[in-house]
Amino acid sequence: MRFSSFAVESGGVAAAGGQGSEVRVWGESDVLVVSAPLPGVLRVRLLPEARANSLGFPRAPVKRSFAVRPDLPAGLTLNAADLDDELLVIGAGLSFRLDRVSGAWQVLTGSGASARVLVSAPVWGGEAPTQRPALDAERFNLRRSRLNLDAPEGAAFLGFGERVGPIDKRGMHLTFWNTDCFPHHTETDPLYVSVPFTTVLHEGRAHGVFVDEPWRMEADVARAHPHELRWASAGPELDVYVLSGPRPADVLRRYADLTGYAPMPPLWALGAGQSRWGYRTAQDLRDVIQGYRDRNLPLDSVYVDIDYMDAYKVWTVQRANFPDLRAFVREAGAQGVKLVPIIDPGVKVEAGYDVYEEAVRGDHLVRTARGDVLVGEVWPDPAVFPDFTRPEVVNWWAGRHRFFADAGIQGQWNDMNEPACFSLREPRETEGKTLPYDARHGNRPHLEVHNAYANGMSEASRAGYAKFSPQVRPWILTRAGYAGIQRHATVWTGDNTATWSHLSLSLPMIQGLGLSGIPFAGADVGGFGGDTTGELLARWYQAAVGYAFLRNHSALGTADQEPWRFGDTFTDVIRAALNLRYRLLPHLYTLAQAATRTALPVMRPLALHWPADEDAVREDTQYLLGEGLMVAPVLRAGHRRRLVYLPAGRWAEVFNLSEFGAVHTGGQHVVANAPLHTLPMYLRAGEAIPVTEPAPHTTSARWERLSWLVHAGPAGFIGQLFEDAGDGPAAGRLTRLVGERQGTRLVIRREAEGDAPAFEQREALHILGLSHVREVQGAASFAYEDGVLRLTLPARWQTVTLNLDEEDDDTVPTDALPID
Secondary structure, rough: OOOOEEEEEEOOEEEEHHOEEEEEEEEEEEEEEEEEEEOOOOEEEEOOOHHHOOOOOOOOOOOOOOOOOOOOOOOOOEEEEEOOEEEEEOOOOOOEEOOOOOOEEEEOOOOOOEEEEHHHHHEEOOOOOOOOOOOOOEEEOOEEEEHHHHHHOOOOEEEOOOOOOOOOOOOOOEEEEOOOOOOOOOOOOOOOOEEEEEEEEEEEEEEEEEEOOOOOEEEEEEEOOOOOOEEEEEEOOOEEEEEOOOHHHHHHHHHHHHHOOOOOOOOHHOOEEEEEOOOOOOOHHHHHHHHHHOOOOOOEEOOOOOOOOOOOOOOOOOOOOOOHHHHHHHHHHHHHEEEEEEEEEEEEEOOOOOOHHHHHHOEEEEOOOOEOOOOEEOOOOEEEEEEOHHHHHHOOOOOOOOOHHHOOOOOEEEEOOOOOOOOOOOOOOOOOOOOOOOOOEEEEHHHHHHHHHEEEEEEEEHHHHHHHOOOOOOEEEEOOOEHHHOOOOEEEEEOOOHHHHHHHHHHHHHHHHHOOOOEEEEEEEEEOOOOOOOHHHHHHHHHHHHHHHHHHEOOOOOOOOOOOOOOOOHHHHHHHHHHHHHHOOOOOOHHHHHHHHHHOOOOOOHHHHOOOHHHHHHOOEEEEEOOOEEEEOOOOOOEEEEEEEOOOOOEEEEEOOOOEEEEOOOOEEEEHHHHHHHHOOEOOOEEEEEEEEOOOOOEOOOOOEEEEEEEEEEEEEEEEEEEEEOOOOOOEEEEEEEEEOOEEEEEEEEEEEEEOOOOOEEEEEEEEEOOOOEEOOOOEEEEEEEEEEEEEOOOOOOOOEEEEEOOOOOHHHHHOOOOO
């Protein structure tokens, strides 16, 4: 393809001097538009066969994105230069080079001799003929627009939304089409969440590629063509964002700058949750809560599935089973437990049912290609579907949340929102259990907006609580989503199964979602489908200590899997895992708050912080909480030890956060002994994490008893703690614990910024990695035993100074004592 003309524009008007906010290039049939929405981000909008597909050729039609945040500021200034057969565009710290004869293009860091190629596209185009293809039931071109990018040897490709398989997706063929698949397996593709965004790691450096197309799309990640990443979309164009690094964390931050940051969850949502499809009555839930309390098991929430509805009608309650929903919410709340009900998008067709009548009267429903209201079947039969791609429908659905808000409910889980549809009144061409390709959302086909359907539903949920319960932080959980879903909801990995393979699969799936810009994600503990076992459930609870949220959930007809169902031995192990989770809440809550600012996920893959370490990049059976706390759960039946990879640094064994052992030099694999009651954990030198005491449920994120677990490194250490009310919009306080080494002196400072009401806080330090301490100044008391220095600190302390006998060697005896 040859690009014979170009224009540099600002606000749609041609600018002089080669400067403007947009550079548009076109030839006989194709259009390419370059812009820079943010520093470090270039947008390359490719419109093959634009003359046939757009009445405004050579101008590109206005495009609405479901992913890009709506308050994105105006684009940055670009400088364009015509260099014979090459066009050079510079801006946002990047440069774009286009061969105007072949159409090949590149995005590079900078523009000088040291510029490095991030993305190289030797071929792009479409399969469309010269006339616009008909979009009807007889013809759907699912690979209409194509883009090939170079995939250098050794480069790893992370993310792509919700995926099975290893964390590096190189060698896989991926389909972006949200699908209700039960049960899914270790080879299933696609799943529920489509995010066409990948972080590419090559030679220790990172950059990102985000193709903002909700249309059905495929990506061949160097599988059929080993040196190419090939995209193919059913839509008429490909809207590509290239995000510079050089660290993976930089790529995630730029992606969140573009698509939005996740909001802060309430503290209670980080506590333990219990759910089951089959809790039919308020008494069932009372029995579950009592079961937890009688056995001294922490619990913060119970989830109720479709059983609570009247004939599966959303925004209704079966009064015989829940005679007074508001009273039950108050009753559970008095025991520290929140109720989280399910909501599905399918609306039952029933005369006199107010939700249905409003939907019809307001023209809020998806229609067929002929213009009739589309009728299908989900749990209600027949059912119709709100069109969440339209703002007026989002506003209407948000208004329905008054029903929950008035009952005192503070969160919900949005299910079946791919959208799932079991059958259609008038059969049409579909892909999976969903709506037909040619269903209409306003004037847009379902083939275009299918993947974004759940975003509007979750946006409506968050808007509803903001309107009717502004004093709380709503907890919104979603099964499906598209890029940008993190602005509205937390994701869970859908209907997994009670198998060891799915326990193992949960870690790369959650980590992959984190690398797709979704920092809060989790999987159903114990498995949704099938019958779990005591050992599997116990090991799953251990692995889930670092899930962004923790919920035990199972399907109707499966064996009961509440923590006490398998005997005292397993109940004791699960109780210990839950207590460990609650001890970690100060650290997890701090990571959650950091995610709202940095986009770094709560559960982090090693690749995020060690992108140049090939072993770390491909390790997905363990994870990090922050940068320095490693969790390595046992993921196989009957295993009592496992191999653990430790990246660069020095790592102290802190199993169960209470069993301290040897310090290991990083860059190697070590064997961890892990009997059933043991969760292998390692703390990196230079790190400090805040922990508290176990509790029956959460209260406030201002912990009256706080301990810092510290592994002092050669230069000292650093740790952070975020505290606030745990809910609502109140301001918080960020505390930094800083230890600086000066020869044989270690000065520890506590630095706080932000507001927090005065409260009595008992604080202690437990420090690993020091030799014998000669003198301590500023502590209320201290003891040095078996390699652990334990300090009790006075109220409102600021500085503690340690005088050591000699330079330390970072050695901790293997018989060190646990934290009190």
